[in-house]
Amino acid sequence: MFWKxxxxxxxxxxxxxxxxxxxxxxxxxxxxDDWAQLVHSLSGHETVVRRRRWALPPRVMGVLVPLVQTLxxxxxxxxxxxxxADLRGExxxxxxxxxxxxxxxxxxxxxxEWFVVDPWLRIGAELDDGSRLEVRxxxxxxxxxxxxxxxSGKRKVAxxxxxxxVLRCRRVLPRGVAGTRPTQxxxxxxxxxxxxxxxxxxxxxxxxxxxxxxxxxxxxxxTTLVELFxxxxxxxxxxxx
Amino acid sequence: xxxxxxxxxxxVLRHCGVxxxxxxxxxxxxxxxxxxxxxxxxxxxxxxxxxxxHPSRTPITTAAHRRRAxxxxxxxxxxxxxxxxxxxxxxxxxxxxxxxADPDYxxxxxxxxxxS
Ligand SMILES: [Zn+2]
Ligand SMILES: [Zn+2]
Numbered sequence: 001m002f003w004k005x006x007x008x009x010x011x012x013x014x015x016x017x018x019x020x021x022x023x024x025x026x027x028x029x030x031x032x033d034d035w036a037q038l039v040h041s042l043s044g045h046e047t048v049v050r051r052r053r054w055a056l057p058p059r060v061m062g063v064l065v066p067l068v069q070t071l072x073x074x075x076x077x078x079x080x081x082x083x084x085a086d087l088r089g090e091x092x093x094x095x096x097x098x099x100x101x102x103x104x105x106x107x108x109x110x111x112x113e114w115f116v117v118d119p120w121l122r123i124g125a126e127l128d129d130g131s132r133l134e135v136r137x138x139x140x141x142x143x144x145x146x147x148x149x150x151x152s153g154k155r156k157v158a159x160x161x162x163x164x165x166v167l168r169c170r171r172v173l174p175r176g177v178a179g180t181r182p183t184q185x186x187x188x189x190x191x192x193x194x195x196x197x198x199x200x201x202x203x204x205x206x207x208x209x210x211x212x213x214x215x216x217x218x219x220x221x222x223t224t225l226v227e228l229f230x231x232x233x234x235x236x237x238x239x240x241x
Numbered sequence: 242x243x244x245x246x247x248x249x250x251x252x253v254l255r256h257c258g259v260x261x262x263x264x265x266x267x268x269x270x271x272x273x274x275x276x277x278x279x280x281x282x283x284x285x286x287x288x289x290x291x292x293x294x295h296p297s298r299t300p301i302t303t304a305a306h307r308r309r310a311x312x313x314x315x316x317x318x319x320x321x322x323x324x325x326x327x328x329x330x331x332x333x334x335x336x337x338x339x340x341x342a343d344p345d346y347x348x349x350x351x352x353x354x355x356x357s
Pocket of ligand 2: 245246247257258259272273274275276
């Protein structure tokens with residue numbers, strides 16, 4: 001059987017690596033050392049698997065691995081880093097919402113609109129300073145199917161899409177730590193909300209009018225996370241207990 | 242008892258604190274066995290010496306390089322020099338050679354994260 005050797009090689013990969021190959025999904029909550037084993041397995045993928053159909057989704061090495069390595073630096077010793085990633089893309093039918101008609105006028109005879117919602121990434125971690133971090137990324141694709149009559153009287157169908165993304169980063173501060181609102185405001189594109197409860201929660205939200213690719217996606221997430229940590233500068237923040 | 246003063250973490254910085262076994266060959270800061278990076282240097286000095294992108298770099302140099310590159314690159318999004326310089330301050334905080342030390346045993350002024 002063709003590709004038999006490749007298939008056998010994949011079967012020797014880390015089990016979560018195999019799930020990423022066959023299902024394009026990842027759901028795991030484990031200590032940083034265990035993540036390192038998975039990353040090691042993933043790093044060998046390209047040298048072993050030449051078949052494009054079995055390539056890893058680009059967001060695995062482009063986004064997941066850098067984020068796991070970076071945020072892993074801050075995870076409490078032995079504490080879990082949780083990642084839920086759905087990298088199947090925007091095509092699975094269950095991600096599409098209902099189609100509905102928008103009012104049509106003029107040469108437009110019919111206008112159908114629907115949204116695809118793709119919540120493809122969730123990360124959660126208990127950090128070494130006692131705070132809790134959550135990252136959530138949702139892609140949203142607006143589809144419009146336009147039936148119109150051209151100038152010559154010919155019927156035409158156009159399909160237009162618009163992609164946007166919502167990134168939400170949240171940090172629940174350690175018990176007894178209030179932090180200080182930074183003197184300098186964050187960049188205008190980051191919206192910050194503070195909720196006071198038993199523990200203070202800071203949320204930074206970014207709405208992008210496009211879907212960042214590869215390194216830009218990682219930079220956007222990390223740059224947004226900066227806002228959450230500016231509240232507790234390293235020289236003043238001290239671990240409680 | 243001398244402990245390792247290497248700064249760990251990406252956003253949540255902390256000093257290593259494990260028993261030191263040697264000193265950085267460049268800046269002299271005490272290092273534990275796990276934080277001896279390329280050419281016997283501390284991770285910060287290894288990055289400053291250009292090991293951050295070297296093919297045979299150690300993982301701890303990679304981590305220090307990633308942090309330094311990110312802080313330098315992201316600082317233009319925030320007009321917050323206080324926060325960005327606080328990383329330098331924190332990195333040097335536990336690394337203050339006492340007066341009895343060798344006169345050559347000085348603080349490396351170029352070990353800042355924000356400076357290129
Ligand atoms: Zn050094
Ligand atoms: Zn150390």
